[in-house]
Amino acid sequence: MVGPSSSHTAGAVRIGYICRQLLGSAVKQADIFLYGSFLATGRGHGTDRALVAGLLGMKPDDERIPDSFRLAEEAGLVYHFGAADIRDAHPNSVKLVLSGEEEKTLEVLAASLGGGRIKICQVDGLDANFYGEYPTLVVHNEDRPGYVAEVTSMLSEQDINIATMQLYRDERGGHAVMIVECDREVPEESLEWLTGRPGITKVTYLGME
Secondary structure (H helix, E strand, O other), X not given: OOOOOHXXXXXXXXXXXXXXXXXXXXXXXXXXXXXXXXXHHHHHHOHHHHHHHHHOOOOOOOOOHHHHHHXXXXXXXXXXXXXXXXOOOOOEEEEEEEEEHHHOEEEEEEEEEEOOEEEEEEEOOEEXXXXXXXXXEEEEEEOOOOHHHHHHHHXXXXXXXXXXXXXXXXXXXXXXXXXXXXXXXXXXXXXXXXXXXXXEEEEEEEOOO
16 A cells, blocks of 8 residues: 555545446546544545545555646646535545546445445435445435346346345435345346336446456
């Protein structure tokens, strides 16, 4: 890793990198809201540069991390930093509001747990709980019966085993999200099929390859 801190630097890079993967495109604009010790001591540990580096597609061992601000300007990435107002969050937390190509958008609340490990706590305003260690499928849909069966049937047809599945909703009959960690990568054509299904409002995918 490029230091000085595994939690404030390496973990921050990984948060930025995974958010870029979830967005599914190059990041064009990023509003970055720091919380807790990320806000209090992050600049000294390079957390700000690390997050921008991850959004540019760098990984924690990339020697260009200290130059991320200059590289972001060259790449046309516009970013702003602010303070996050979050209740009961992990002390190393950050909220990212991202815009990318083809009008893609993403809002993520994430935390750096130490040792370079991270946790995705929210995606687009709904609770989440995954660590970016498996191929992960995030499906937003109307809160009606049948969507879980559609997703699991699709994965079964592709011979993809489910490691974990989590279901969340804002209210009954409102908006729901399912988060599926898989043992194998989900093919692009399957993601496109899901995206086109009636009642599915957004499909986000974190690939490991």
